[in-house]
Every structure is written in C-alpha cells, then in structure tokens.
Amino acid sequence: MRRILCALAVILAPLAAAAFPVEEEHVFPGTGTGSELWILSTTDTEYFAPLLTAFQARHPSVTIRYTVTGSASVYTAVADEGVACDLAISSAMDLQMKLANDGLALPHASTAQLPDWAQWQDRIFGFAQEPVVLVTSRKALEGLALPRTRRDLIDLLRDHPGRFEGRIGTYDPLQSGAGYLFATQEARQSDSFWRLAEVMGANRPRLYASTKPMLDDLESGSLALAYNVLGSYAATRAAHDPDMALIEFEDFTLTLLRTALIPKGAQNPELAGMFIDFLLSPEGRRLSGQQGGLPPVNEAALVQTPRLRPIRLDPGLLVYLDRIKRRAFLEEWAAAVKQP
Amino acid sequence: MTGWRMARAPLSLRQRLLLQLLGIAAMLAVLLYFTVRTVAGQAAEATQDGILGAATTAIAEQLRAGTEQVEIDLPYDAFSVLGSISEDRVFYRIDVGGETVTGYEDLPPPPEATGKVGPQFYTRPFRDTEVRIAAVTRQVVVAGQALPVLVLVAQTRQGQDAIAERIANRAAGLGLGFFTLALLLSLVAAGSVLSPIDRLAEAVARRGPEDLRAVDASAPRELVPLVGALNGFIARLRAALGRTETFITEAAHHIRTPLATVRTQAEIALRQSDNEATRQTLRGVIRAVEESARSATQLLDHAIVVYRSDRMTSDALEFGALVAGVVASIEPAASLKDVDLRLSPAPQPLPVTGDRALLESAVRNILDNAVKYSPEDSVVRLSLAAEDRRAVLRVEDRGRGLSGLDPASLSGRFRRGGNVADVVGSGLGLTIVTEVAAAHDGRFSLTEREGGGVCAEFSVPLQ
Numbered sequence: 087m088r089r090i091l092c093a094l095a096v097i098l099a100p101l102a103a104a105a106f107p108v109e110e111e112h113v114f115p116g117t118g119t120g121s122e123l124w125i126l127s128t129t130d131t132e133y134f135a136p137l138l139t140a141f142q143a144r145h146p147s148v149t150i151r152y153t154v155t156g157s158a159s160v161y162t163a164v165a166d167e168g169v170a171c172d173l174a175i176s177s178a179m180d181l182q183m184k185l186a187n188d189g190l191a192l193p194h195a196s197t198a199q200l201p202d203w204a205q206w207q208d209r210i211f212g213f214a215q216e217p218v219v220l221v222t223s224r225k226a227l228e229g230l231a232l233p234r235t236r237r238d239l240i241d242l243l244r245d246h247p248g249r250f251e252g253r254i255g256t257y258d259p260l261q262s263g264a265g266y267l268f269a270t271q272e273a274r275q276s277d278s279f280w281r282l283a284e285v286m287g288a289n290r291p292r293l294y295a296s297t298k299p300m301l302d303d304l305e306s307g308s309l310a311l312a313y314n315v316l317g318s319y320a321a322t323r324a325a326h327d328p329d330m331a332l333i334e335f336e337d338f339t340l341t342l343l344r345t346a347l348i349p350k351g352a353q354n355p356e357l358a359g360m361f362i363d364f365l366l367s368p369e370g371r372r373l374s375g376q377q378g379g380l381p382p383v384n385e386a387a388l389v390q391t392p393r394l395r396p397i398r399l400d401p402g403l404l405v406y407l408d409r410i411k412r413r414a415f416l417e418e419w420a421a422a423v424k425q426p
Numbered sequence: 427m428t429g430w431r432m433a434r435a436p437l438s439l440r441q442r443l444l445l446q447l448l449g450i451a452a453m454l455a456v457l458l459y460f461t462v463r464t465v466a467g468q469a470a471e472a473t474q475d476g477i478l479g480a481a482t483t484a485i486a487e488q489l490r491a492g493t494e495q496v497e498i499d500l501p502y503d504a505f506s507v508l509g510s511i512s513e514d515r516v517f518y519r520i521d522v523g524g525e526t527v528t529g530y531e532d533l534p535p536p537p538e539a540t541g542k543v544g545p546q547f548y549t550r551p552f553r554d555t556e557v558r559i560a561a562v563t564r565q566v567v568v569a570g571q572a573l574p575v576l577v578l579v580a581q582t583r584q585g586q587d588a589i590a591e592r593i594a595n596r597a598a599g600l601g602l603g604f605f606t607l608a609l610l611l612s613l614v615a616a617g618s619v620l621s622p623i624d625r626l627a628e629a630v631a632r633r634g635p636e637d638l639r640a641v642d643a644s645a646p647r648e649l650v651p652l653v654g655a656l657n658g659f660i661a662r663l664r665a666a667l668g669r670t671e672t673f674i675t676e677a678a679h680h681i682r683t684p685l686a687t688v689r690t691q692a693e694i695a696l697r698q699s700d701n702e703a704t705r706q707t708l709r710g711v712i713r714a715v716e717e718s719a720r721s722a723t724q725l726l727d728h729a730i731v732v733y734r735s736d737r738m739t740s741d742a743l744e745f746g747a748l749v750a751g752v753v754a755s756i757e758p759a760a761s762l763k764d765v766d767l768r769l770s771p772a773p774q775p776l777p778v779t780g781d782r783a784l785l786e787s788a789v790r791n792i793l794d795n796a797v798k799y800s801p802e803d804s805v806v807r808l809s810l811a812a813e814d815r816r817a818v819l820r821v822e823d824r825g826r827g828l829s830g831l832d833p834a835s836l837s838g839r840f841r842r843g844g845n846v847a848d849v850v851g852s853g854l855g856l857t858i859v860t861e862v863a864a865a866h867d868g869r870f871s872l873t874e875r876e877g878g879g880v881c882a883e884f885s886v887p888l889q
Contacts (some may be wrong), residue, residue: 187515189554207513207584274502401516402506410498410520410528 106159106167109296112152114138120147123357126164127175128157128264129344129380130298133318136377141364148357156296157181157263164190170351172358175344177316178263180403182345186210187404191347194359198366204343204383206399212343213365214380215387216317217394218268220333221301221324226253226310235337236278243285250289253310255300258293259419264342268314270406270415271340271397278337283422286313291423304330316342318379334393341388341396344380439623443616451608455601462597463590470589474511474558474581479545481508482560482579485518489566489575496522496566496575504579512585517557521576522566533578536561555582622646626653638664667733674729681722689715724854727787731858731865738781738865742889745776745785745817746810752789753808756797764803767793772810776817777889780866785886788862791855792821792882799825799880816885824879828872859884
C-alpha cells in the first residue's frame with residue numbers, strides 16, 4: 087500500500103522539453119539504477135496503475151515514467167517532435183496506424199496470439215477492446231424510455247425540442263483524435279450518423295476534448311447525454327453513480343482497440359517489448375480487465391455480441407487522415423453540428 | 427594410369443538405367459521447383475498488382491470536377507482492401523495539374539506517361555523500404571480547363587515475399603516428393619525392363635551340358651539378334667561335334683582295317699617264307715604294324731575319352747561285370763605271352779554310375795599295360811573290392827616297375843617311363859586312365875610292389 091502511494095506521487099510540473107500538453111505524469115521509481123521505461127499514453131493513470139505496479143513487481147529495478155496526454159499529442163510527439171518515449175499507447179487507432187505505416191514503429195516479435203484485426207504486422211498490438219457508448223443521466227430522462235438505437239435517440243431529440251438544449255456532450259473531432267476516429271467510423275458505418283449530427287446540432291451540443299470533463303458535467307447534471315464515450319471510463323463512473331446509464335446501441339456499437347507500439351526513437355525497445363508481452367499475457371489480461379477496467383481483447387465476446395463492431399487495424403484507417411478527406415469531413419460535420 | 431579403371435567392373439545395366447532415370451528425375455524435380463516458384467511468384471505478384479490497381483482506379487474514379495477545383499474523395503474500402511491479403515504498408519499521392527495536393531509528396535512518379543487508361547505498375551525504393559506503385563492518370567475538366575490528375579498508390583511487398591517463401595518451400599517439398607516417387611518408379615521400371623534379359627540368361631544357364639537345342643525363349647525385339655547369334659553358334663557347335671564323332675569312328679575304321687590286312691598278309695608271308703632274312707624282315711613289319719594299330723587304337727581311345735568326357739552318359743553299371751568283360755577280351759593277347767590273368771571277384775555287387783565306353787577303355791588300358799610289361803610266364807592278379815564307398819580294382823604285376831619314377835609324371839600325354847624302349851607303346855595309356863578317373867570322380871594310382879612290379883589301383887564311387 088505504501089509502495090503504491092509512493093508510486094502514485096503525482097508530479098504535476100510540466101516538462102519543459104515536451105512541446106505537447108501533459109495532462110498527468112507519474113514516476114514509479116525502481117530500485118537502484120535500472121533503466122527507465124517511458125510510456126506516453128492516452129489512458130488515465132488510474133486505469134493503468136495496476137498493470138504498471140505488477141510489471142514493476144516483476145522487474146523491480148525498472149523505473150516507469152507514465153505520461154498521459156491526448157491522442158493527437160501522442161501522434162505529434164512521436165511523428166513530428168521525435169520524443170524518445172519507449173511505448174506509445176493510444177486509443178486513436180488511425181493515428182497509431184499512420185505511425186506504423188510511415189515506418190515510425192519498431193517491430194516486436196511478440197509471443198502472444200492476437201486476432202489479425204487486433205494486430206498489424208509485428209508493430210501495433212491491441213491490448214484492450216471497449217465499446218463506444220452513450221451515457222445518459224436517468225434523472226434527465228425521467229419519464230422517457232432509454233433509447234436503444236440511434237433511431238430512438240433521433241426520435242427522442244426530435245420529439246422533445248428544447249429539453250436537451252445545451253445538455254448534449256460529445257467529442258470535438260477537431261481537438262480529440264479519438265473523437266475524430268469515432269465520428270469518421272460511425273459516418274462510414276451508417277447514414278444515420280449525419281441525421282443524428284443534425285438533430286444534435288439543433289440542440290447546440292457542448293464539445294469536449296477529453297472524456298473526463300464530459301463525464302464530470304454529466305455527473306453534475308449540466309449534461310443529460312454524453313454521446314460517444316469510451317466504455318471503460320463510463321463504466322467506472324457508472325459504478326459509483328447509479329444515475330448514469332450506459333447504452334450500447336443495438337443497431338451497432340463501435341468497438342475500439344487501445345493499442346501499443348514502440349516508437350522508432352525508443353531508448354529501451356527491449357523493455358517496451360517486455361511490457362507489451364506482459365500486457366498480452368494471461369496475467370496482464372486479468373489485471374487489465376478486473377483491476378484496471380480495460381477489458382482485454384476478446385474475439386469470443388465480439389462473436390457472441392453481434393452489435394459490437396470492431397474497428398479493424400488496416401490501411402483503411404489512413405483514409406480519414408488524408409488532409410483533403412479530413413477537411414471535407416470536418417467541414418461537413420461543422421455544417422451539421424454548428425448550426426446558427 | 428588406366429590400370430585401376432580397367433580393374434573396375436563395368437556398371438551393370440540396372441545401375442546404368444537407374445542412374446540415368448534418377449538423373450532425369452533430379453533434373454525434372456529442379457525444373458519443377460523453379461517453374462512452380464516462378465509461376466506462383468508471378469501469380470502472387472499479379473494478384474497483388476490487381477488489388478493495387480483496383481484501389482488506384484477506385485480513387486481515380488471518385489475524382490469529380492468541382493466548380494473551382496478537382497474534388498477528391500478517397501474511398502475507405504480502396505485502402506481497406508489493400509490490407510486484405512497481407513499487412514503491408516500503404517502510401518499514396520495525388521497530383522492535380524502537376525502539383526501534389528495530398529498524400530506523400532516524395533512518392534516516385536511513373537517513369538513516363540503511357541496514355542493508358544489502366545494502371546501502370548513499377549517498383550521503386552521509397553524512404554526506408556521498397557514499394558510497388560500503381561499509377562493512374564485522368565483528365566478532369568475544371569472551369570473549362572482540362573487538368574491532368576495523377577493518382578499513385580504504393581504498397582510494400584512483405585506479404586508477397588512471405589507468400590513467395592511459403593510457395594518456395596512447398597515447391598521444394600513437391601520437387602523432393604516427385605524425386606522420391608521417380609526413384610521408386612525407376613526401381614520398378616529397371617526391374618521390368620531387365621526381366622527379359624534375366625529370363626534369357628536363366629534359360630541358357632539352366633541347360634545341361636548335352637543340351638544343344640536352339641534357345642526358343644521369347645525375347646524382346648532388341649534381344650532377337652543376340653538369341654539368333656547364340657542359336658547359330660549352338661548349331662555350329664552341334665555340327666562340329668557331330669563331325670568329330672563321325673571322323674573318330676571313320677578314322678578308327680580306316681586305320682585299323684588296312685593295318686589288320688597288312689598284318690594278316692605279313693603273317694601268311696612269314697609262314698610261307700623259308701628265307702631267314704625275309705622272315706626277320708616280316709617279323710619287323712608285323713611288330714611295326716602291331717605298334718601302329720595299338721597307337722591308333724589308343725589315340726582314338728584318347729580322342730573318344732576327351733570327346734566323351736565333355737558329354738558323358740550316365741549308365742548304371744555293375745563294375746565287376748564290366749571288368750570281367752574286359753579281362754575276357756584281353757585274355758587271348760595275354761595267353762600269347764603266357765601271362766596268367768587271375769581275377770578275384772568281389773563278394774558283393776559293385777553298382778556304379780558312369781560312361782561304359784570310357785570305363786572299359788580305362789580298365790583295358792590298365793590291363794594292357796600290366797600284360798605288356800609283365801615278363802613271359804608270369805601272373806597278373808586282379809582283385810575287386812568295395813572299400814570306403816568305392817568300387818576298387820587292383821592290378822598287380824611282376825613287371826619292371828617304375829624304377830623310381832614319379833607315378834604322376836607317367837600320366838602326362840605321350841610320356842613313357844625310361845625303361846621301356848623295347849616295348850611297343852604310345853605313352854597315352856595312363857593318360858586315358860587318369861582322364862577317365864577324373865571324369866568319374868574316381869582315383870588312379872601306381873605304386874611299386876615289394877619284390878618288383880607295380881600295383882595299379884583304380885576306383886570310382888559306388889552308386
């Protein structure tokens with residue numbers, strides 16, 4: 087316990103060298119003068135801490151630096167700034183894909199067996215899968231049936247104009263890499279995305295760069311709906327707040343992979359490889375699912391639950407990163423959501 | 427230098443056949459390996475090119491003429507499908523009017539414009555790797571002006587290399603399997619091709635010494651000349667042997683008959699002549715004629731022995747009766763010299779197997795010698811016995827003996843002892859005996875007797 091408290095000593099001082107915005111940074115000091123494993127991640131520390139401490143228990147001399155930032159920042163840190171982190175963990179699969187495709191990831195011969203949609207070459211490894219969900223406040227929807235499909239949600243918003251005015255939260259795809267990925271993948275899957283965007287736009291939605299403040303606002307009651315939230319974060323909150331309801335749409339629910347890759351400039355690629363193997367090991371999967379709240383990659387769950395649609399790790403992810411395609415998509419999105 | 431080569435046995439037909447078949451099989455297996463590898467590699471490349479080309483064309487077909495510029499919309503599936511076969515890296519570049527509007531600006535453009543509608547493929551190094559590029563050019567009219575749009579899609583070929591390696595391994599296995607199969611089939615084929623030769627050789631080897639019939643085993647066309655030649659040879663041999671037999675009989679007849687006439691005439695003349703000188707001459711003539719007749723008989727005997735010992739008959743004979751017959755025929759000549767032939771027969775019958783003519787000839791020559799070298803008025807003892815599963819004939823005389831000569835040397839052809847100048851003889855007698863003994867698995871020996879004379883012992887196995 088003391089160890090964990092010690093390990094969780096928060097260093098809030100931003101690093102002068104890093105040009106990207108650091109949300110949190112924790113150092114888990116190892117014994118003696120072992121090497122340092124620097125992980126740049128989009129996953130909040132509280133979800134990852136059990137995995138980090140378990141890994142450190144196996145390799146006590148290793149000091150772990152865990153830096154949390156946004157998914158776009160993880161990409162720019164590796165691609166443009168050449169930050170020498172050892173592991174890049176992100177929920178923005180498309181950006182991870184672009185890093186590997188552009189030759190900025192090192193290969194790692196992992197012993198773990200992953201389904202082919204959860205791994206790309208020997209460079210990107212999916213270690214957690216989570217649905218992208220709608221979170222509602224039961225209080226705010228009092229007297230109304232919870233929507234089960236996007237069509238239900240569209241009807242709900244149309245039938246009650248004004249009731250959700252300014253009370254819908256979602257990602258700003260301009261700021262959030264994960265938000266952009268969800269929006270583009272949803273637009274690809276179904277035309278109802280654009281109708282929904284228009285209906286939401288009529289309610290003047292509030293746009294967020296990350297999940298945490300969105301859920302905070304939902305908890306405080308200023309939001310009635312949070313659309314396209316990462317399931318793991320929402321589930322953790324909902325466990326403490328009975329007012330929150332998680333909805334996996336029955337028409338389809340995107341399922342995201344959290345992926346890890348070793349950037350080309352890694353100082354300790356072997357150590358990073360060992361950490362990836364630990365993440366994918368039975369022990370790592372157990373810790374990640376039970377203690378961290380990050381459900382491990384599980385193909386059987388996808389087969390049993392047809393509504394879950396995994397986002398595949400393939401070159402198609404590169405398409406929406408094309409600057410023309412991105413500009414066109416964002417313009418269309420802005421036109422739909424930011425109505426005068 | 428060539429000594430060791432000559433000492434080496436030539437390769438058998440089977441070895442030659444196997445070596446050549448296996449050589450061919452090995453060549454074919456290697457050829458198969460390279461063919462499969464090349465064809466499969468090309469097929470894999472064609473497949474990947476097809477997908478790459480389709481992706482490129484799909485992008486090109488989404489190009490639209492906007493009011494101010496070319497509208498470009500990358501289809502998601504065009505890229506997604508590139509990952510369907512392998513996990514390869516994908517790059518692209520779109521140029522409008524010679525300027526790169528999106529994608530990887532440093533992706534190499536095609537070497538030359540082909541003016542084709544279909545995609546153009548080429549392989550170039552790009553950044554840290556090598557890529558296969560598909561290029562498609564389209565003209566898009568914007569604001570009345572035709573703008574050339576170049577779409578490049580590139581893909582690394584790690585997946586194809588992996589496929590090629592897998593195919594190469596399969597091809598190697600296939601080649602090896604093909605070779606193993608060929609090895610087994612070659613063994614069977616060599617056995618089947620060579621079986622007529624084996625059959626023919628066996629048919630010829632199985633023949634007895636007297637079998638001079640033509641070989642009539644059915645032979646494949648290639649062996650027909652050999653069988654023909656063999657049959658011709660056998661026919662010539664048979665004719666030659668026939669001629670020899672006829673010649674021997676004829677010669678015996680033509681020599682002995684005139685000699686007998688000369689002798690009779692000389693004896694008549696001897697009786698009618700009173701002139702001592704003439705009588706002396708006539709006695710010399712008779713002696714010479716006798717010598718000639720004897721020599722002729724022995725030469726013919728010997729020739730018959732040599733001829734027959736190659737093609738002996740196997741008759742069931744009673745050795746005692748055979749000896750008694752010969753003794754009876756010699757008796758008159760012996761009584762002329764007052765030599766008494768005393769035959770003591772064996773208590774039991776002595777059945778033997780052999781050639782009657784040869785055995786008679788041998789026994790006659792032994793007795794002849796015994797009588798010839800015995801002094802007048804002496805006894806030659808003959809005894810027959812069964813000893814150690816052999817029929818044994820012992821002939822003991824009181825002649826002049828061997829005078830210390832090696833008995834073996836007397837068996838040589840035309841060899842005579844040093845003490846016999848005064849006795850008529852050709853030196854062939856013992857040669858005949860020895861050869862007959864050898865032909866019958868028998869034994870013949872001469873030993874000096876105590877008190878002078880020789881004991882001749884002739885034996886053949888009992889039946």
